[in-house]
Each structure stands twice: as structure tokens, then as C-alpha cells.
Amino acid sequence: MPSPDTLSNQTPPEGPLVDARGLSHERDGRRVMAIGDWRLNPGNHALLLGPSGSGKSTFINIVTGLLTPSHGSISVAGEAMSTLAPADRDALRRRTIGLVFQTLRLIQALSVRDNLALAQRLALGRTDHAAIDQMIANVGLLHRADARPRQLSQGEGQRAAIARALVTRPRLLVADEPTSALDDGNAMRMIDLMFKTAEATGATLLVATHDGRIAHHFANRLDLAAPEPIAA
Amino acid sequence: MIGLSLAYLKDRALNTALNILLLALGVASLVILLLFSSQLENRFDRDAQGIDMVVGAKGSPLQLILSSVYHVDIPTGNVPLETVGLLRRQLGVAEAIPLALGDSFRTFRIVGTEPAYPALMGATLADGRMFAEPMEAVIGADVAARTGAGLGQRFVGGHGMGGGDEGPKHEETPFIVVGRLKPTGTVIDRLILTRIESVWAVHGIEAPHDDHHEGETEAEHADHDHEGESAEDHAAHVSPAEVTAVLARFGSPIAAVRLPGFVNRQTNLQAAVPAVEVSRLLALVGVGLDAVRAFAVLLMLTAGLSIFVALLTALKEREGDMAMLRVIGASRAAIIGQVASEGLILATAGAALGLLLGHAVIGLAAASIEQLHQLGLSATRFHPGEAWIVLAALAIGLIAALIPALRVLQSDIADTLANAR
Numbered sequence: 161m162p163s164p165d166t167l168s169n170q171t172p173p174e175g176p177l178v179d180a181r182g183l184s185h186e187r188d189g190r191r192v193m194a195i196g197d198w199r200l201n202p203g204n205h206a207l208l209l210g211p212s213g214s215g216k217s218t219f220i221n222i223v224t225g226l227l228t229p230s231h232g233s234i235s236v237a238g239e240a241m242s243t244l245a246p247a248d249r250d251a252l253r254r255r256t257i258g259l260v261f262q263t264l265r266l267i268q269a270l271s272v273r274d275n276l277a278l279a280q281r282l283a284l285g286r287t288d289h290a291a292i293d294q295m296i297a298n299v300g301l302l303h304r305a306d307a308r309p310r311q312l313s314q315g316e317g318q319r320a321a322i323a324r325a326l327v328t329r330p331r332l333l334v335a336d337e338p339t340s341a342l343d344d345g346n347a348m349r350m351i352d353l354m355f356k357t358a359e360a361t362g363a364t365l366l367v368a369t370h371d372g373r374i375a376h377h378f379a380n381r382l383d384l385a386a387p388e389p390i391a392a
Numbered sequence: 393m394i395g396l397s398l399a400y401l402k403d404r405a406l407n408t409a410l411n412i413l414l415l416a417l418g419v420a421s422l423v424i425l426l427l428f429s430s431q432l433e434n435r436f437d438r439d440a441q442g443i444d445m446v447v448g449a450k451g452s453p454l455q456l457i458l459s460s461v462y463h464v465d466i467p468t469g470n471v472p473l474e475t476v477g478l479l480r481r482q483l484g485v486a487e488a489i490p491l492a493l494g495d496s497f498r499t500f501r502i503v504g505t506e507p508a509y510p511a512l513m514g515a516t517l518a519d520g521r522m523f524a525e526p527m528e529a530v531i532g533a534d535v536a537a538r539t540g541a542g543l544g545q546r547f548v549g550g551h552g553m554g555g556g557d558e559g560p561k562h563e564e565t566p567f568i569v570v571g572r573l574k575p576t577g578t579v580i581d582r583l584i585l586t587r588i589e590s591v592w593a594v595h596g597i598e599a600p601h602d603d604h605h606e607g608e609t610e611a612e613h614a615d616h617d618h619e620g621e622s623a624e625d626h627a628a629h630v631s632p633a634e635v636t637a638v639l640a641r642f643g644s645p646i647a648a649v650r651l652p653g654f655v656n657r658q659t660n661l662q663a664a665v666p667a668v669e670v671s672r673l674l675a676l677v678g679v680g681l682d683a684v685r686a687f688a689v690l691l692m693l694t695a696g697l698s699i700f701v702a703l704l705t706a707l708k709e710r711e712g713d714m715a716m717l718r719v720i721g722a723s724r725a726a727i728i729g730q731v732a733s734e735g736l737i738l739a740t741a742g743a744a745l746g747l748l749l750g751h752a753v754i755g756l757a758a759a760s761i762e763q764l765h766q767l768g769l770s771a772t773r774f775h776p777g778e779a780w781i782v783l784a785a786l787a788i789g790l791i792a793a794l795i796p797a798l799r800v801l802q803s804d805i806a807d808t809l810a811n812a813r
Contacts, residue, residue: 221806221809224719226719226805226806226809227806247723250718250721250723253719253721254720254721259719259720261716261809263712265712265713265715265716265809267396267399267713267716267717268403268713269396269399269400269402269403270396270399274395274399278396279720279721282717282720282721282722282726283720283721324720328720328721
């Protein structure tokens with residue numbers, strides 16, 4: 161059996177990185193997300209655009225294996241995420257996907273460097289200090305490597321979160337509303353940084369947002385419709 | 393994950409320190425109680441070993457036992473030397489050893505007795521020889537260590553038993569050290585042993601004194617046959633002096649049933665049985681100890697509750713962190729292990745500090761309170777029960793951590809992240 165490290169990403173996949181078939185999800189009898197068939201090929205960074213409630217987060221939860229879809233199926237890196245056992249989903253997510261959230265979710269008790277080391281140890285079972293420092297340098301935070309997350313500015317925190325997601329060298333980097341809380345300048349810098357670091361590590365981006373300011377960066381867009389109004 | 397636990401604990405350092413301190417106080421209280429009661433009981437047992445009955449002047453039987461067996465209280469009075477002969481003639485008495493108390497040297501009691509006394513206590517000579525002539529002294533191991541006295545050392549005793557430096561000195565009658573005893577772990581380590589005649593000599597008792605016969609019946613006096621051990625012979629011919637108490641060892645169980653009653657009813661003397669008095673004393677002290685023990689257990693449970701609340705609050709704040717850890721690859725077992733290790737680290741630190749604190753308090757108490765030092769209270773001795781106290785503290789820490797950990801794991805990661813986003 162190959163080690164998690166060897167599975168981590170670098171071999172170019174044969175098929176699509178994400179393959180959704182007839183995908184939709186219902187909650188309390190109401191359809192909250194409907195995508196149908198959709199594919200994300202390696203290197204073809206995608207934007208998932210839609211207003212609040214259109215199902216972006218639901219789709220991300222399904223892609224990352226945190227949620228089982230009501231209808232259809234989804235495969236990630238050739239493995240049927242939606243039908244795997246919970247432990248296998250965790251393993252697939254661990255070795256394939258990096259996640260960035262709007263609220264960052266950095267561990268406040270650890271420094272930036274230690275946050276990256278923890279992520280690397282959990283995903284790969286070991287730490288590579290040289291790779292960690294290289295990743296911190298890539299996002300321009302080497303001078304803040306020993307700072308706690310609460311000591312960082314919003315922009316620095318975003319960069320630290322991207323660095324943590326990419327330090328495990330995932331094939332797919334999923335970002336949920338990474339720019340929504342940022343002003344125009346920071347939002348553009350953030351998206352540039354994501355493209356740059358993703359390309360440096362060979363990751364493919366899947367960005368879910370309602371922030372139309374970054375739409376023109378992506379050739380591959382999936383627009384989600386506004387939710388159906390609830391019948392009175 | 394241990395590193396992450398340490399980082400979380402360090403991140404809320406004050407909270408961590410207070411929880412450790414609270415648990416340490418509970419552990420320390422239990423350790424102090426355990427060490428105090430076990431060392432006290434152990435010391436009582438060892439010091440009274442081989443002594444089945446003590447005969448002395450009328451008064452409190454507990455006081456008689458404390459003064460003559462444990463050497464921690466003042467005697468109830470004196471009894472005629474003939475008491476020794478009286479006891480030795482009784483059927484079933486294997487041994488009767490006189491003790492003459494009243495003087496001390498630098499808080500160490502000078503005990504006029506016979507070589508049979510150290511033999512009864514299992515004491516053997518480290519160097520020198522046993523006392524043979526008046527004013528020759530054999531010193532216990534503690535006395536030798538604390539005074540630095542060697543063989544041939546002369547010293548002057550002082551009147552009184554609270555400390556030779558307080559009472560008037562007997563300058564004209566110095567003692568000479570002729571032997572030193574090996575440590576026994578009993579009260580004899582803290583005694584200076586000499587012949588009874590030495591005690592009489594320092595008090596100028598050379599001739600009979602009428603008050604020495606106070607309470608003695610004519611029949612008893614007539615019974616006095618002047619035979620037996622040297623002290624008795626000496627007293628019979630030189631001075632009808634007194635002794636403070638007589639320690640008796642029985643040769644048959646019948647004596648244990650008959651003799652105490654006989655002495656108490658038929659004479660003006662008092663007989664006390666160490667086992668009875670000590671168990672009465674421990675029962676009295678035990679009620680107090682039980683109350684303090686209950687308080688200490690309560691303190692430990694409070695500490696457990698405090699750790700529980702602290703971890704519950706911390707984990708509530710860290711639900712997003714926990715969910716994120718799960719997302720980036722931590723297994724459920726790793727999450728439980730991380731939280732459990734936080735509780736265990738707190739409990740281990742609290743238990744270790746509590747042990748240290750408990751032993752330090754015992755050591756300080758023994759060093760600063762003379763009576764406790766005399767009871768042989770020691771900070772360096774460990775009791776197997778301490779392992780149970782530590783285990784209980786660890787269990788409290790673990791349970792306090794596991795409940796909030798399981799609560800976190802039951803929550804839905806996607807929901808937690810959605811709420812936290």
C-alpha cells in the first residue's frame with residue numbers, strides 16, 4: 161500500500177480531479193443545491209459563484225466528504241468520495257484536499273510555523289521544516305513565522321491559512337469565501353497569491369464565493385442560482 | 393498532539409496554573425493526612441512492641457503510656473522501686489524493666505533503666521559498650537547525630553523534660569558517653585540511657601526518703617526481697633528510691649487478663665496497656681482525621697470539577713479548531729487523545745505538585761514542631777497509599793477531560809464549520 165506521502169499529489173491524474181454526476185442535495189425536503197454533472201480537470205482552476213444560500217458551502221462539504229449528497233455521486237481524484245466509509249473519506253480528504261475558510265481557523269495557541277507543522281504532521285505523518293519555511297516564504301510571512309494568529313493582520317492571517325492548506329501539497333485547494341471580508345486591494349492580492357502558490361505546488365483551485373470582484377480571474381466558472389423562495 | 397495540548401495549556405496559563413494549584417492542594421491534604429496517620433500509627437506500633445503493660449503512678453493511663461512508652465508527655469508521678477520486684481514475682485511476667493525519668497540534655501530525655509530496655513526495643517550498639525557504672529550513658533542514633541557526641545564525650549543533664557537548656561543544670565554530676573546505638577526507627581533513637589542510679593545520683597538521692605514509700609502498703613514493703621536485678625539491689629541497699637514507671641512483658645496470655653486488673657485494684661499503682669490506650673487515642677484522633685480527610689476528598693473533587701469546567705469552556709471556544717483539526721486529518725481518536733492529554737497533563741502536574749507539597753509540609757512540620765519530630769515524622773518516607781491518591785487525581789483529570797471531548801466529537805463537523813465560518 162502506498163504511503164500517504166506518495167499519494168499526496170505530484171503524479172498528474174489521468175481523469176478529472178472532481179467528477180460530479182447528477183449531484184443535488186435536499187435538506188428538510190427542500191432542495192438546497194443542484195449541480196448535476198460537473199467536472200474539474202487538474203490545473204483548470206474553478207470558481208463556484210452564487211449568492212448566499214445557493215448551495216456553495218453544501219457543495220464544498222460534499223466535495224470534501226463532510227456531507228453525503230441526497231442524489232447523485234461525486235468522485236475526487238478518481239475515488240468515489242460520496243460512497244466511502246467515514247474513515248476512508250477522512251483519509252482521501254487528508255491526502256488530496258487543502259481547505260481555506262473565510263474565518264481562517266488557524267489554531268490560536270500555535271505560531272504560524274507550528275500551525276503548518278501540525279497540518280503537515282496530521283496529513284503526512286511527518287514534518288518537513290525546510291518545506292514549511294519555504295511555504296511561509298512563498299506567502300511572504302517569513303518575518304511573522306513565530307507570531308500567533310491573533311497577532312497577525314487580516315491579510316497576514318489569510319496568507320497563513322493558504323500556506324497551511326498548501327503545505328501538505330494537496331492536489332485540490334478548496335477555498336470558501338476567501339475574499340468576502342477583504343477590501344478590493346487585499347481581495348486582488350489574495351487571489352493572486354492563491355493562483356501563484358497553487359501553481360507553485362501543482363494544486364488546482366476550487367473557490368466558492370459570492371464575491372463577483374474576483375470572477376474575471378477564472379476561465380472555469382460554475383454559477384449557482386439563488387435559492388427557491390419557500391412557499392408560504 | 394501532546395505538543396498541541398501543551399500549547400493550549402500555555403495559551404491560558406493563569407487558568408492552567410490555578411487548576412493545577414487547586415488539584416495540588418487536594419492531593420497535598422490527602423498525602424499529609426496519610427503520611428501523618430500512617431507514620432503515627434507505625435511509630436506507635438513499633439515503640440510499643442514487646443511492652444504489654446506499663447505500671448506507674450495513679451493518674452491518666454494515656455499520660456502514663458505517652459510518657460513511659462513514647463516519651464512525649466510528662467509522667468504521672470513516681471512509684472516505689474519495690475514495684476519492680478512486685479511485678480517480677482508475678483506469675484506470667486517475663487520481664488519487668490524500670491524507667492526513671494526527669495532530666496534531659498538538649499531536648500533528649502535521660503532515661504535511667506537497665507540494659508534490658510534497649511534489648512527489648514531491639515537496639516544494638518553501633519560502637520562502644522553498654523552502660524555498666526553510674527553516670528555512664530549510651531546514646532541513641534538521633535542523639536548522636538544531632539549533638540555530634542562521640543565516645544568519651546562528657547555532658548551535663550538539665551532538670552526537666554522539655555529541654556535540658558531550660559531547667560537547672562546538674563553540673564556536679566556529668567555523664568560520659570560509653571556507647572552509641574544503631575538507628576532503630578523507634579523512640580530509643582532519641583533517648584540517652586543510663587543506670588537508674590545515675591538519675592538518683594544527679595538528684596542527690598543517697599538515703600531513703602519517706603515520700604518514696606507513699607502509697608505502698610506494709611505488706612508490699614515486707615515482700616520486698618532485695619533480690620533480682622542490679623538497680624533493685626542497689627536501691628534496696630543504698631537508697632529506697634523511686635522509679636517513674638515499670639515496663640512489663642508477659643510470658644503468658646493469662647497475665648494479660650489478670651495483671652492489669654490486679655494492679656489497679658489491689659495496689660495504689662496504675663497499670664495501663666499500650667495497645668488499649670493507643671487504640672483509644674487513635675480513635676479520638678481518627679474522628680478528626682476522618683473529617684479532614686473528607687474535606688480533602690471534597691477539595692480534590694472540586695479541583696476535578698474546576699478542570700471539567702475549564703476544559704468544557706475551552707473546548708466550547710475551540711469547537712471550530714476541533715472541527716478544523718478533523719478536516720485537516722486528525723482522527724477521532726487523535727481528538728479524544730488531545731483533549732484527554734490536556735486533562736492528564738493538568739492532573740499529573742497537580743498530583744506531582746501535591747506530592748511535593750505534602751511531603752514538604754510534613755518535613756517543615758517535623759522540623760519546626762518538636763513534638764512531631766519526637767514522634768519520628770519523616771518527609772522522606774513514602775506510603776503505598778500515595779500511589780492511589782495519584783491514580784485518583786489522574787482519573788479525575790481524565791474523566792473531567794473526556795466528557796467535553798466526547799461532546800465535541802458528537803457534534804457535526806460540517807455544521808460546526810458552517811456556524812464558525
